[in-house]
Amino acid sequence: MSVIQVTVAQIQSVSEFVYKVILTSEEALPEFNAGQYLQVVMSAEDKRPFSIANPPYEKSFLELHIGASEHNPYAMQVIERMQKEGKIEVELPCGNAVIQDDAENSILIAGGTGYSYTRSLLLQKLHANKGAKVSLYWGAKTPADLYEMNYLQELAQQHSDFVFVPVIEHAQPDWNGRTGLVHKAVLEDFDSLDEQHVYVAGRFEMAKVVRDEFLPKGIKAEQLIGDAFAYID
Structure with missing residues (x-):
């Protein structure tokens, strides 16, 4: 896994409680498999997981769909930090729940x-x-x-x-x-x-x-x- 700093290129509200977030980097982003997730690094002891919503062949950005509200401070704090700072550290790739075979039903x-x-x-x-x-x-x-x-x-x-x-x-x-x-x-x-x-x-x-x-x-x-x-x- 790699820890990199990314730029918050977009935060868009797509429903009452869901934000679509686009993250970019001037350097090449780490490769990942469909079904993996990243962790937003809030501190060395506090890393918060979110699924990567875009497929691996889209290599120029990372897309997250974050469900966040005042009733879900765990995710809302991530959105607020992204909005305030414009950059954030993420760790990826994480997770093993990936495609087993492209040809499977x-x-x-x-x-x-x-x-x-x-x-x-x-x-x-x-x-x-x-x-x-x-x-x-x-x-x-x-x-x-x-x-x-x-x-x-x-x-x-x-x-x-x-x-x-x-x-x-x-x-x-x-x-x-x-x-x-x-x-x-x-x-x-x-x-x-x-x-x-x-x-x-x-x-x-x-x-x-x-x-x-x-x-x-x-x-x-x-x-x-x-x-x-x-x-x-």
Whole structure:
């Protein structure tokens, strides 16, 4: 891993609680794999992880999607420091929840800003163009929280091997899509998961439920990929 100082080129509010951050450097950025993350160095003892949202073939910048608010000071302090100082140190690459095989059929499951992890995987898969089927299930509380829904719908129209399924928790008057828990939508669509690799990004509780409910559907433990699995029993 490398620790480098980067410039905060952009901070854009993309939803009520999510900021898209673009980081650049005058020097070549360290290489990373789709699915890895970086750590923002607040101090020697305080490093805060955020998924890298852009794919590895986009080499001139690093993109982060940070969910931050006054109720989430852990992330909000990072945004405020970036806004104030304009530069920050980051450590990367981190994490092992990377693409296992460009040619595998994959299901990507994201809860909230866990989408940033799946975004890098998705774009890398489509770029590799190996003919693999990729399905992205993105769950959120409201349609507004699906801040790149239009972009993903356009991608799905452009790529016949990509299916995008947005899911919100509860039915709303202006929503005609799927509702409920995002992993339940996957189980409704797939009778068997033995030929899939499933990548999961979200709360640890969600990862545990996915593991417990997906294993009886034929998938092997090693076909469930996500950094959270290393921290749950």
